[in-house]
Amino acid sequence: MSTIVLLAVTGLGLAALYFLVASGLSLVFGLADVLNFAHGLFLSVGAYATWWAADFMPVEAAVLVGVAAGVATAVLVELILIRPLYRRTIEQVLVTVGLSLAGVALLQSVFGADPRPFPRPTWVEGVVPVFGARIPADRFLLIGAALLVFVALAAFLRYTRYGLIVRAGVENREMVTALGIDVRKAFTLVFAIGGAAAALAGSLAGIYFTTVSPGTGGSLLIFAFIVVVIGGMGSVPGSAVAAILVALLQQFVNYYGGSGAGDVCVVALLAVVLLWRPKGLAKA
Amino acid sequence: MILDVHELDVHLSGLHILQGVSFGVAPSGVTALLGRNGAGKTTTMRALVGLNPGTGRVLFDGADLAGKRTHERVQAGLGYVPEDRCVFAGLTVTENLRLAARGETDLDLVYNLFPELLKRGQQQAGSLSGGQQQMLALGRVLQNRNRLLLVDEPTKGLAPKVVTEVAEALERVGATVPVLLVEQNLAVVRRLAGTAVVLAAGSVAWTGDATHLLGDAELTTSLLGVGR
Numbered sequence: 421m422s423t424i425v426l427l428a429v430t431g432l433g434l435a436a437l438y439f440l441v442a443s444g445l446s447l448v449f450g451l452a453d454v455l456n457f458a459h460g461l462f463l464s465v466g467a468y469a470t471w472w473a474a475d476f477m478p479v480e481a482a483v484l485v486g487v488a489a490g491v492a493t494a495v496l497v498e499l500i501l502i503r504p505l506y507r508r509t510i511e512q513v514l515v516t517v518g519l520s521l522a523g524v525a526l527l528q529s530v531f532g533a534d535p536r537p538f539p540r541p542t543w544v545e546g547v548v549p550v551f552g553a554r555i556p557a558d559r560f561l562l563i564g565a566a567l568l569v570f571v572a573l574a575a576f577l578r579y580t581r582y583g584l585i586v587r588a589g590v591e592n593r594e595m596v597t598a599l600g601i602d603v604r605k606a607f608t609l610v611f612a613i614g615g616a617a618a619a620l621a622g623s624l625a626g627i628y629f630t631t632v633s634p635g636t637g638g639s640l641l642i643f644a645f646i647v648v649v650i651g652g653m654g655s656v657p658g659s660a661v662a663a664i665l666v667a668l669l670q671q672f673v674n675y676y677g678g679s680g681a682g683d684v685c686v687v688a689l690l691a692v693v694l695l696w697r698p699k700g701l702a703k704a
Numbered sequence: 705m706i707l708d709v710h711e712l713d714v715h716l717s718g719l720h721i722l723q724g725v726s727f728g729v730a731p732s733g734v735t736a737l738l739g740r741n742g743a744g745k746t747t748t749m750r751a752l753v754g755l756n757p758g759t760g761r762v763l764f765d766g767a768d769l770a771g772k773r774t775h776e777r778v779q780a781g782l783g784y785v786p787e788d789r790c791v792f793a794g795l796t797v798t799e800n801l802r803l804a805a806r807g808e809t810d811l812d813l814v815y816n817l818f819p820e821l822l823k824r825g826q827q828q829a830g831s832l833s834g835g836q837q838q839m840l841a842l843g844r845v846l847q848n849r850n851r852l853l854l855v856d857e858p859t860k861g862l863a864p865k866v867v868t869e870v871a872e873a874l875e876r877v878g879a880t881v882p883v884l885l886v887e888q889n890l891a892v893v894r895r896l897a898g899t900a901v902v903l904a905a906g907s908v909a910w911t912g913d914a915t916h917l918l919g920d921a922e923l924t925t926s927l928l929g930v931g932r
Contacts, residue, residue: 591795592792599775
């Protein structure tokens with residue numbers, strides 16, 4: 421029983437990371453039709469900015485610096501590289517793939533290729549007993565942060581004018597412009613939101629894995645893409661459900677079926693969902 | 705003229721769809737843009753609002769629309785109701801209207817024309833009937849202070865009763881705002897339009913009084929391929 425609880429809570433912690441990366445990726449793709457392979461770079465920038473800032477301030481404050489760095493990077497990428505390439509899908513893919521590779525190389529040249537120990541708040545060092553299982557406290561931090569982001573995103577989409585524009589734009593971007601709305605401002609906004617969530621994921625990934633390395637963003641991005649496809653492009657609740665499914669499946673199968681088997685099962689789940697619901701769980 | 709179109713050319717997917725289309729829209733009343741299927745009516749409407757790239761000159765109330773993007777043209781007072789309604793299915797009726805609102809709006813007019821929209825404010829637009837969706841598509845645009853309405857096939861696929869309702873609404877709106885109307889239903893054209901522009905194979909084939917066109921069976925048949 422305690423093993424199952426540990427696996428479940430750890431899986432939910434991993435799901436929190438997947439959701440934070442996937443939610444922004446999903447909104448960007450749903451609204452702007454941009455398959456952003458550079459999204460992992462926002463995560464890495466956030467993680468390294470937090471790691472750097474933690475030398476000068478408490479980790480909690482350093483996370484805010486990381487988020488700000490992620491937002492700045494995402495906005496600059498959208499304005500300088502993506503905006504001139506809207507509706508040019510091939511060029512977008514080439515640019516974002518190139519940027520993700522260049523970003524990793526840049527981080528390696530500045531910080532080195534080896535993983536660096538990541539600063540952790542002292543209050544996540546302990547364990548919390550749950551039904552006999554000793555759960556590392558950082559799992560609850562990850563789950564809580566993802567829940568907060570989920571509620572904030574849902575409120576933004578539900579109650580704000582830009583949220584309305586994003587929801588409408590995900591359905592029919594052309595019609596939004598035909599109502600007299602400059603949808604490009606919403607593109608920049610969703611990039612900023614995506615950058616913030618990814619950077620937060622970067623900081624939390626550092627706390628979860630206890631290290632940060634230039635490849636962290638890329639490895640999480642692969643599973644985030646799978647979460648986006650399973651959840652449904654442009655759907656934040658879909659991303660949340662898919663993140664939980666993917667992470668729990670991965671955790672349990674990796675434990676009971678052997679290391680690596682969970683990753684294979686995740687790909688199989690992706691195939692099943694694509695056959696059953698080609699537009700993802702959120703879009704029947 | 706509220707709208708002057710000069711030598712409008714549109715190429716799509718390597719095809720020369722509009723070939724030097726020129727016509728004008730009077731500053732009042734309804735001008736019908738007619739033609740057989742594939743003549744280029746919807747392409748013209750989309751080009752006017754900037755959704756299809758085109759060359760040529762389009763003057764809206766004397767101002768050249770060249771270089772203006774779609775949202776800028778709409779903000780200048782060009783209200784556009786597309787073919788197939790394009791309401792946002794996942795948004796409620798109220799949210800659809802709220803999204804489209806620009807500056808000072810006249811929701812009373814919309815609810816007066818289409819009381820159904822007031823009753824169904826919290827209903828998702830995707831669950832409305834075709835007629836109700838058309839009312840919403842029109843309402844989204846009619847709530848704003850536009851200087852010209854571009855309305856593309858508003859009665860397409862609707863039940864006769866709803867066609868009448870939509871025609872009545874357009875008649876009422878057309879009394880205060882000029883309308884460029886693409887319409888296949890000639891009874892609706894007869895009721896609403898003062899002027900007709902007929903497109904054939906991407907060019908203007910005929911321009912003149914709509915009553916004259918629809919009163920001439922031979923002309924109607926040759927230009928539109930239908931009898932009276």
